Amino acid sequence: MVDFIRGQLILISLLVFILGLIYQLIQFFRLTKEKEWVYPPLEVKSEKKTAGKWVSLCLASLNGTMWKTYPVMTVMTSVFHVFLIVVPIFLLGHNMLLDQSWGLSLWSLPESITDILSIVILICVAFFLARRLFLARVRAITTLYDYLILLIALAPFLTGYFAYHQWFNYDTVITLHILAGEVMLITIPFTKLGHMLFFFLYRFLIGNEYSFARGARAW
Amino acid sequence: MDNSMANQEAKAVDTKQIKEMLNRRKGKMKRYLSYCAHCSLCAESCFLYMEHHKDPRYMPSYKAINSLGKLYRKRGNVDRKLLTEMKGIVWRNCVLCGRCYCPIGIHIPSMIAFARSILRSQDVYPQLDEVSSESWL
Numbered sequence: 532m533v534d535f536i537r538g539q540l541i542l543i544s545l546l547v548f549i550l551g552l553i554y555q556l557i558q559f560f561r562l563t564k565e566k567e568w569v570y571p572p573l574e575v576k577s578e579k580k581t582a583g584k585w586v587s588l589c590l591a592s593l594n595g596t597m598w599k600t601y602p603v604m605t606v607m608t609s610v611f612h613v614f615l616i617v618v619p620i621f622l623l624g625h626n627m628l629l630d631q632s633w634g635l636s637l638w639s640l641p642e643s644i645t646d647i648l649s650i651v652i653l654i655c656v657a658f659f660l661a662r663r664l665f666l667a668r669v670r671a672i673t674t675l676y677d678y679l680i681l682l683i684a685l686a687p688f689l690t691g692y693f694a695y696h697q698w699f700n701y702d703t704v705i706t707l708h709i710l711a712g713e714v715m716l717i718t719i720p721f722t723k724l725g726h727m728l729f730f731f732l733y734r735f736l737i738g739n740e741y742s743f744a745r746g747a748r749a750w
Numbered sequence: 751m752d753n754s755m756a757n758q759e760a761k762a763v764d765t766k767q768i769k770e771m772l773n774r775r776k777g778k779m780k781r782y783l784s785y786c787a788h789c790s791l792c793a794e795s796c797f798l799y800m801e802h803h804k805d806p807r808y809m810p811s812y813k814a815i816n817s818l819g820k821l822y823r824k825r826g827n828v829d830r831k832l833l834t835e836m837k838g839i840v841w842r843n844c845v846l847c848g849r850c851y852c853p854i855g856i857h858i859p860s861m862i863a864f865a866r867s868i869l870r871s872q873d874v875y876p877q878l879d880e881v882s883s884e885s886w887l
Binding site for chain 2: 669723726734
Protein backbone atom coordinates (compact mmCIF):
# COMPACT_ATOMS: atom_id res chain seq x y z
CA MET A 532 0.00 0.00 0.00
CA VAL A 533 2.72 2.41 1.01
CA ASP A 534 4.62 1.46 -2.11
CA PHE A 535 1.56 2.25 -4.17
CA ILE A 536 1.20 5.70 -2.55
CA ARG A 537 4.87 6.47 -3.03
CA GLY A 538 5.02 5.01 -6.51
CA GLN A 539 2.23 4.63 -9.03
CA LEU A 540 -0.25 6.95 -7.30
CA ILE A 541 2.06 9.94 -7.88
CA LEU A 542 1.97 9.30 -11.58
CA ILE A 543 -1.77 8.62 -11.55
CA SER A 544 -2.55 11.80 -9.61
CA LEU A 545 -0.36 13.87 -11.95
CA LEU A 546 -2.13 12.38 -14.96
CA VAL A 547 -5.57 13.03 -13.45
CA PHE A 548 -4.50 16.55 -12.59
CA ILE A 549 -3.26 17.45 -16.07
CA LEU A 550 -5.88 15.57 -18.10
CA GLY A 551 -8.65 16.86 -15.80
CA LEU A 552 -7.51 20.46 -16.28
CA ILE A 553 -7.35 20.00 -20.06
CA TYR A 554 -10.84 18.45 -20.01
CA GLN A 555 -12.27 21.36 -18.00
CA LEU A 556 -10.55 23.89 -20.27
CA ILE A 557 -12.11 22.28 -23.35
CA GLN A 558 -15.50 22.18 -21.61
CA PHE A 559 -15.24 25.87 -20.75
CA PHE A 560 -14.66 26.91 -24.36
CA ARG A 561 -17.28 24.43 -25.63
CA LEU A 562 -19.92 25.75 -23.25
CA THR A 563 -19.23 29.43 -23.86
CA LYS A 564 -19.33 29.13 -27.66
CA GLU A 565 -23.08 29.64 -27.82
CA LYS A 566 -24.13 33.09 -26.70
CA GLU A 567 -26.87 33.15 -24.15
CA TRP A 568 -28.98 36.26 -24.39
CA VAL A 569 -30.70 37.78 -21.46
CA TYR A 570 -32.44 40.11 -23.88
CA PRO A 571 -33.52 39.01 -27.32
CA PRO A 572 -30.44 39.15 -29.53
CA LEU A 573 -29.90 41.93 -31.99
CA GLU A 574 -29.52 40.91 -35.58
CA VAL A 575 -25.74 41.02 -35.70
CA LYS A 576 -23.91 39.10 -38.32
CA SER A 577 -20.38 38.38 -37.22
CA GLU A 578 -18.20 38.42 -40.27
CA LYS A 579 -15.94 35.54 -41.11
CA LYS A 580 -12.44 36.82 -40.46
CA THR A 581 -9.67 36.11 -42.90
CA ALA A 582 -6.11 35.46 -41.82
CA GLY A 583 -5.10 38.98 -42.88
CA LYS A 584 -7.91 40.42 -40.79
CA TRP A 585 -6.74 38.44 -37.77
CA VAL A 586 -3.20 39.73 -38.17
CA SER A 587 -4.36 43.33 -38.41
CA LEU A 588 -6.57 42.86 -35.35
CA CYS A 589 -3.64 41.48 -33.39
CA LEU A 590 -1.47 44.38 -34.49
CA ALA A 591 -4.22 46.85 -33.58
CA SER A 592 -4.26 45.45 -30.05
CA LEU A 593 -0.68 46.68 -29.74
CA ASN A 594 -1.70 50.28 -30.43
CA GLY A 595 -0.50 52.57 -27.69
CA THR A 596 1.95 50.03 -26.33
CA MET A 597 5.72 50.15 -26.47
CA TRP A 598 5.67 47.25 -28.94
CA LYS A 599 4.02 49.51 -31.48
CA THR A 600 5.73 52.78 -30.63
CA TYR A 601 9.29 51.47 -30.38
CA PRO A 602 9.37 47.87 -31.67
CA VAL A 603 13.16 47.64 -32.06
CA MET A 604 13.90 49.23 -28.70
CA THR A 605 11.31 46.99 -27.00
CA VAL A 606 12.84 43.82 -28.42
CA MET A 607 16.38 44.98 -27.67
CA THR A 608 15.69 46.05 -24.11
CA SER A 609 13.65 42.92 -23.29
CA VAL A 610 16.32 40.63 -24.68
CA PHE A 611 19.06 42.60 -22.93
CA HIS A 612 17.43 42.56 -19.51
CA VAL A 613 16.45 38.88 -19.61
CA PHE A 614 19.88 37.73 -20.69
CA LEU A 615 21.57 40.11 -18.26
CA ILE A 616 20.00 38.10 -15.44
CA VAL A 617 20.01 34.64 -17.05
CA VAL A 618 23.59 34.50 -18.34
CA PRO A 619 25.50 35.06 -15.07
CA ILE A 620 23.15 32.89 -13.02
CA PHE A 621 23.16 29.87 -15.35
CA LEU A 622 26.77 30.15 -16.46
CA LEU A 623 28.72 26.91 -16.14
CA GLY A 624 31.86 28.56 -14.77
CA HIS A 625 29.94 30.46 -12.08
CA ASN A 626 28.07 27.35 -11.00
CA MET A 627 31.28 25.33 -10.79
CA LEU A 628 32.75 27.99 -8.49
CA LEU A 629 29.56 27.92 -6.40
CA ASP A 630 29.79 24.15 -6.18
CA GLN A 631 33.43 24.29 -5.12
CA SER A 632 32.91 26.87 -2.39
CA TRP A 633 29.41 26.22 -1.06
CA GLY A 634 28.69 22.76 -2.41
CA LEU A 635 25.56 23.86 -4.23
CA SER A 636 24.88 24.94 -7.76
CA LEU A 637 22.09 25.79 -10.18
CA TRP A 638 21.51 24.33 -13.62
CA SER A 639 23.97 25.45 -16.24
CA LEU A 640 23.45 26.45 -19.83
CA PRO A 641 25.90 24.95 -22.35
CA GLU A 642 28.94 27.13 -22.75
CA SER A 643 28.39 27.55 -26.48
CA ILE A 644 24.99 29.09 -25.76
CA THR A 645 26.12 31.46 -23.00
CA ASP A 646 28.93 32.51 -25.33
CA ILE A 647 26.40 33.56 -27.97
CA LEU A 648 24.14 35.18 -25.36
CA SER A 649 27.08 37.31 -24.14
CA ILE A 650 27.58 38.55 -27.68
CA VAL A 651 23.85 39.34 -27.87
CA ILE A 652 24.20 41.40 -24.68
CA LEU A 653 27.19 43.26 -26.12
CA ILE A 654 25.19 44.01 -29.27
CA CYS A 655 22.33 45.37 -27.15
CA VAL A 656 24.75 47.62 -25.27
CA ALA A 657 26.09 48.86 -28.60
CA PHE A 658 22.50 49.61 -29.60
CA PHE A 659 21.85 51.59 -26.41
CA LEU A 660 25.09 53.50 -26.93
CA ALA A 661 24.09 54.31 -30.50
CA ARG A 662 20.72 55.62 -29.28
CA ARG A 663 22.48 57.84 -26.73
CA LEU A 664 24.84 59.16 -29.37
CA PHE A 665 22.56 59.62 -32.34
CA LEU A 666 18.94 60.10 -31.20
CA ALA A 667 18.23 63.74 -30.42
CA ARG A 668 15.68 63.03 -27.72
CA VAL A 669 17.96 60.64 -25.84
CA ARG A 670 20.92 62.99 -26.22
CA ALA A 671 18.82 65.79 -24.74
CA ILE A 672 18.78 64.05 -21.35
CA THR A 673 22.15 62.29 -21.54
CA THR A 674 25.03 63.21 -19.28
CA LEU A 675 28.46 61.69 -18.76
CA TYR A 676 26.93 59.74 -15.89
CA ASP A 677 24.70 57.82 -18.31
CA TYR A 678 27.72 56.58 -20.26
CA LEU A 679 29.37 55.56 -17.00
CA ILE A 680 26.31 53.52 -16.00
CA LEU A 681 26.29 51.86 -19.40
CA LEU A 682 29.96 51.03 -18.92
CA ILE A 683 29.26 49.51 -15.50
CA ALA A 684 26.61 47.27 -17.07
CA LEU A 685 28.86 46.38 -20.00
CA ALA A 686 32.12 45.69 -18.14
CA PRO A 687 31.27 42.31 -16.52
CA PHE A 688 30.14 40.87 -19.83
CA LEU A 689 33.01 42.23 -21.89
CA THR A 690 35.65 41.06 -19.42
CA GLY A 691 33.79 37.78 -18.99
CA TYR A 692 33.86 37.23 -22.72
CA PHE A 693 37.58 38.01 -22.84
CA ALA A 694 38.23 35.70 -19.90
CA TYR A 695 36.30 32.80 -21.40
CA HIS A 696 38.23 33.07 -24.65
CA GLN A 697 41.48 33.61 -22.72
CA TRP A 698 42.27 36.76 -24.63
CA PHE A 699 44.96 39.03 -23.20
CA ASN A 700 46.52 38.19 -19.85
CA TYR A 701 44.04 35.79 -18.23
CA ASP A 702 44.91 36.67 -14.62
CA THR A 703 44.42 40.37 -15.19
CA VAL A 704 41.24 39.88 -17.18
CA ILE A 705 39.63 37.58 -14.61
CA THR A 706 40.50 39.98 -11.79
CA LEU A 707 38.98 42.83 -13.77
CA HIS A 708 35.95 40.62 -14.43
CA ILE A 709 35.42 39.96 -10.73
CA LEU A 710 35.94 43.63 -9.95
CA ALA A 711 33.47 44.67 -12.65
CA GLY A 712 30.87 42.31 -11.22
CA GLU A 713 31.44 43.67 -7.72
CA VAL A 714 31.19 47.27 -8.91
CA MET A 715 27.90 46.46 -10.61
CA LEU A 716 26.47 44.79 -7.50
CA ILE A 717 27.51 47.72 -5.32
CA THR A 718 26.16 50.38 -7.68
CA ILE A 719 22.79 48.74 -8.37
CA PRO A 720 21.04 49.90 -5.17
CA PHE A 721 22.28 53.47 -5.28
CA THR A 722 22.32 54.49 -8.92
CA LYS A 723 19.82 54.39 -11.75
CA LEU A 724 20.62 50.68 -12.04
CA GLY A 725 18.23 50.51 -9.08
CA HIS A 726 15.45 50.20 -11.63
CA MET A 727 16.25 46.50 -11.31
CA LEU A 728 14.41 46.50 -7.98
CA PHE A 729 12.09 49.44 -8.47
CA PHE A 730 10.70 48.22 -11.80
CA PHE A 731 9.07 45.32 -9.97
CA LEU A 732 8.10 47.40 -6.94
CA TYR A 733 6.28 50.02 -8.99
CA ARG A 734 4.60 47.49 -11.25
CA PHE A 735 3.30 45.11 -8.62
CA LEU A 736 2.83 47.62 -5.84
CA ILE A 737 0.57 49.85 -7.90
CA GLY A 738 -1.37 46.90 -9.31
CA ASN A 739 -1.74 45.47 -5.83
CA GLU A 740 -2.94 48.75 -4.36
CA TYR A 741 -5.66 48.86 -7.01
CA SER A 742 -6.83 45.32 -6.23
CA PHE A 743 -6.02 43.42 -3.03
CA ALA A 744 -4.43 46.03 -0.81
CA ARG A 745 -6.13 48.86 1.03
CA GLY A 746 -5.03 51.43 -1.49
CA ALA A 747 -3.36 53.33 1.30
CA ARG A 748 0.15 53.26 -0.11
CA ALA A 749 0.75 56.03 -2.61
CA TRP A 750 3.80 56.00 -4.79
CA MET B 751 4.66 95.93 -16.68
CA ASP B 752 2.50 96.28 -13.61
CA ASN B 753 3.46 96.15 -9.99
CA SER B 754 2.92 92.49 -9.29
CA MET B 755 5.14 91.47 -12.17
CA ALA B 756 7.77 93.89 -10.95
CA ASN B 757 7.49 92.34 -7.50
CA GLN B 758 7.88 88.90 -8.96
CA GLU B 759 11.22 89.87 -10.37
CA ALA B 760 12.52 92.10 -7.63
CA LYS B 761 12.05 89.87 -4.58
CA ALA B 762 15.10 87.88 -3.52
CA VAL B 763 14.88 84.11 -3.77
CA ASP B 764 14.36 82.46 -0.39
CA THR B 765 16.77 79.57 -0.87
CA LYS B 766 16.26 78.46 2.72
CA GLN B 767 12.60 77.88 2.06
CA ILE B 768 13.36 76.06 -1.18
CA LYS B 769 15.84 73.83 0.63
CA GLU B 770 13.26 73.06 3.29
CA MET B 771 10.69 72.10 0.69
CA LEU B 772 13.19 69.97 -1.22
CA ASN B 773 14.25 68.25 1.97
CA ARG B 774 10.73 67.44 3.03
CA ARG B 775 10.06 65.27 -0.02
CA LYS B 776 13.55 64.17 -0.92
CA GLY B 777 12.95 60.49 -0.13
CA LYS B 778 10.58 59.94 -3.00
CA MET B 779 11.62 62.71 -5.34
CA LYS B 780 15.35 61.97 -5.31
CA ARG B 781 14.61 58.31 -5.94
CA TYR B 782 12.38 59.21 -8.87
CA LEU B 783 15.20 61.31 -10.27
CA SER B 784 17.98 58.86 -9.61
CA TYR B 785 16.15 55.79 -10.94
CA CYS B 786 15.20 57.50 -14.20
CA ALA B 787 17.23 55.52 -16.71
CA HIS B 788 17.22 58.42 -19.21
CA CYS B 789 15.81 56.04 -21.80
CA SER B 790 13.44 58.60 -23.41
CA LEU B 791 10.66 56.02 -23.78
CA CYS B 792 8.23 58.43 -22.12
CA ALA B 793 8.50 60.80 -25.08
CA GLU B 794 5.62 59.63 -27.26
CA SER B 795 3.18 59.50 -24.36
CA CYS B 796 3.21 63.33 -24.17
CA PHE B 797 0.84 65.04 -26.58
CA LEU B 798 2.79 68.29 -26.33
CA TYR B 799 5.91 66.45 -27.47
CA MET B 800 4.01 65.01 -30.43
CA GLU B 801 2.43 68.34 -31.32
CA HIS B 802 5.77 70.17 -31.23
CA HIS B 803 7.28 67.98 -33.95
CA LYS B 804 8.95 65.73 -31.37
CA ASP B 805 11.02 68.51 -29.88
CA PRO B 806 13.06 66.80 -27.11
CA ARG B 807 12.41 69.74 -24.77
CA TYR B 808 8.82 68.55 -24.46
CA MET B 809 9.75 65.03 -23.31
CA PRO B 810 8.31 64.30 -19.86
CA SER B 811 11.71 63.20 -18.56
CA TYR B 812 13.42 66.30 -19.97
CA LYS B 813 10.89 68.52 -18.21
CA ALA B 814 11.28 66.76 -14.86
CA ILE B 815 15.08 66.61 -15.04
CA ASN B 816 15.37 70.26 -15.99
CA SER B 817 12.99 71.57 -13.37
CA LEU B 818 12.91 69.49 -10.20
CA GLY B 819 16.11 67.67 -11.14
CA LYS B 820 17.95 70.97 -11.43
CA LEU B 821 16.58 72.19 -8.10
CA TYR B 822 17.92 69.09 -6.36
CA ARG B 823 21.20 69.15 -8.25
CA LYS B 824 21.81 72.74 -7.22
CA ARG B 825 20.57 71.90 -3.71
CA GLY B 826 18.12 74.78 -3.88
CA ASN B 827 20.79 77.39 -4.57
CA VAL B 828 19.04 78.96 -7.54
CA ASP B 829 18.51 82.50 -8.71
CA ARG B 830 15.40 84.13 -10.08
CA LYS B 831 16.59 83.79 -13.65
CA LEU B 832 16.73 80.01 -13.37
CA LEU B 833 13.35 79.86 -11.65
CA THR B 834 11.86 81.94 -14.45
CA GLU B 835 13.27 79.52 -16.99
CA MET B 836 11.68 76.66 -15.07
CA LYS B 837 8.38 78.51 -15.08
CA GLY B 838 8.17 77.96 -18.83
CA ILE B 839 9.00 74.27 -18.43
CA VAL B 840 6.51 73.41 -15.71
CA TRP B 841 3.59 75.60 -16.77
CA ARG B 842 3.89 76.07 -20.51
CA ASN B 843 5.63 72.88 -21.64
CA CYS B 844 3.56 70.70 -19.31
CA VAL B 845 -0.14 70.95 -18.53
CA LEU B 846 -0.13 68.18 -15.90
CA CYS B 847 -2.58 66.04 -17.84
CA GLY B 848 -1.02 63.01 -16.15
CA ARG B 849 -0.90 60.87 -19.27
CA CYS B 850 2.86 60.41 -19.39
CA TYR B 851 4.01 56.82 -19.20
CA CYS B 852 7.28 55.63 -17.68
CA PRO B 853 8.28 52.00 -18.27
CA ILE B 854 9.97 51.93 -14.86
CA GLY B 855 6.87 53.44 -13.27
CA ILE B 856 8.27 56.79 -12.18
CA HIS B 857 5.40 59.20 -11.47
CA ILE B 858 6.44 62.16 -13.57
CA PRO B 859 3.41 64.42 -12.92
CA SER B 860 4.11 64.53 -9.20
CA MET B 861 7.63 65.79 -9.92
CA ILE B 862 6.33 68.57 -12.14
CA ALA B 863 3.61 69.40 -9.62
CA PHE B 864 6.21 69.60 -6.84
CA ALA B 865 8.40 71.86 -8.97
CA ARG B 866 5.36 74.09 -9.49
CA SER B 867 4.81 74.27 -5.71
CA ILE B 868 8.40 75.33 -5.14
CA LEU B 869 8.21 77.96 -7.85
CA ARG B 870 4.94 79.23 -6.50
CA SER B 871 6.48 79.59 -3.05
CA GLN B 872 8.90 82.08 -4.62
CA ASP B 873 6.10 83.94 -6.43
CA VAL B 874 7.15 82.54 -9.76
CA TYR B 875 4.01 81.54 -11.63
CA PRO B 876 2.06 82.68 -14.65
CA GLN B 877 -0.27 85.52 -13.81
CA LEU B 878 -2.75 85.13 -16.57
CA ASP B 879 -5.23 87.54 -15.01
CA GLU B 880 -2.74 90.37 -15.06
CA VAL B 881 -0.71 89.80 -18.18
CA SER B 882 -1.85 88.48 -21.51
CA SER B 883 -1.47 84.75 -21.88
CA GLU B 884 1.39 85.07 -24.36
CA SER B 885 3.59 87.60 -22.66
CA TRP B 886 4.79 85.33 -19.84
CA LEU B 887 5.79 82.58 -22.21
